[in-house]
Amino acid sequence: MEEVEVVVAHHERATxxxxxxxxxxxxxxxxxxxxxxxxxxxxxxxxxxxxxxxxVLALAALPGTALGRLGEPSTASPAAWAATGAAARMLHDAPLPPWPGRSLDEIASLLDGECEWLVTSGVLPADLVTRNRRVAEAALRPWTPVFTHGDLQITHVFIDGDEITGVIDWSEASQGDALYDLATLTLGHEEHLGDVVAGYGTDVDLDVIRAWWSLRSLLAVRWLVEHGFDPSSPGCEVDVLRSRM
Structure with missing residues (x-):
């Protein structure tokens, strides 16, 4: 009999x-x-x-292994990272999904609320939140909507050698900012940003990607804490915020 492995579980969903x-x-x-x-x-x-x-939704497992994990060095080759950038470009060039994503105003409002909570709750030092809030401002600019995955973490990208075998967890897909996907992919793995951009095949604003690193991390901390995860683990969201200092 095959064993049941709990991949992830919290009060909203389980896999x-x-x-x-x-x-x-x-x-x-x-x-x-x-x-x-x-x-x-x-x-x-x-x-x-x-x-x-x-x-319940039943999905077939993808061949290969994840591109990496947040907080751990990735053993994937530069070519695999570049192939992931090329896959992201292919997705962003595809026709838009019919449903919209969050607006600029919604994101700005969420950011204000999370920053206030992080400071008043004492979860993060005020200067760390303030500095990253300023960095995040660069992401809050108009963009041309594209088909975004919405949660393009490295654990959601599967590779076999230098080839992409598939991308999982599409529940956050929507119309959105292409650079948000690239930032999510490289969060905590800045050393692979050049490979991803090379595979993506067009100029991107690196300052906006860095701004999304701060913004995504600020938005994620409370959710992670409340769902039993530790954003202060080495290499994870709190370390990303500290690196902006």
Missing amino acids: LRVGDVFLKIDADQTRTDVEVEAMAMAPIPTPEVLWRKPP
């Missing part, structure tokens, strides 16, 4: 692995709707949908 099948259980079926539709639209490899019986 289990049984052999070569991933079972995703989500309390919010609109996220699953987005995931299934986005995977069908994406021009890059995605997991095969085996079946769906709400609240």
Whole structure:
């Protein structure tokens, strides 16, 4: 009998692995709707949908291994990072999904609220929050919407050698800023930004990517704390914020 592996679990959703099948259980079926539709639209490899019986979505496992993990050195080759950048460009050049993402005003409001909470709760020093809030301002500018993955973490990209075998976890896909995807991909792995940009194949504003590193990390800390994760682990979000100092 195959063992059941708990990949991730918190009060919003859980992912289990049984052999070569991933079972995703989500309390919010609109996220699953987005995931299934986005995977069908994406021009890059995605997991095969085996079946769906709400609240469970069954997906086939992708071959290969993750590009890396936040807080750990990536053993993937520069060519694999570049291939990931090329896949991101292919996605961003695809037709837009029909649903919008967060507006600039929504993101700015969220950022203000999270920064206030981080300071008043004492989770982070005020000077660290203030400095990163200033850095994050560069991301809060108009952009041309593209088809974004929305959560393009390195754990969501699978490779075999130098080739991309697929991208998972599409529930945050939407119209959005291309540089947000590139920033999410390289968060905590600044040393691979050059490889990703080379694969992406066009000039990008590196200051905006760095701004998204600060913004994403500021927005993530409370969620991580409240869901049982540690954003202060070496190489993770708090270290990213400190590196901006």
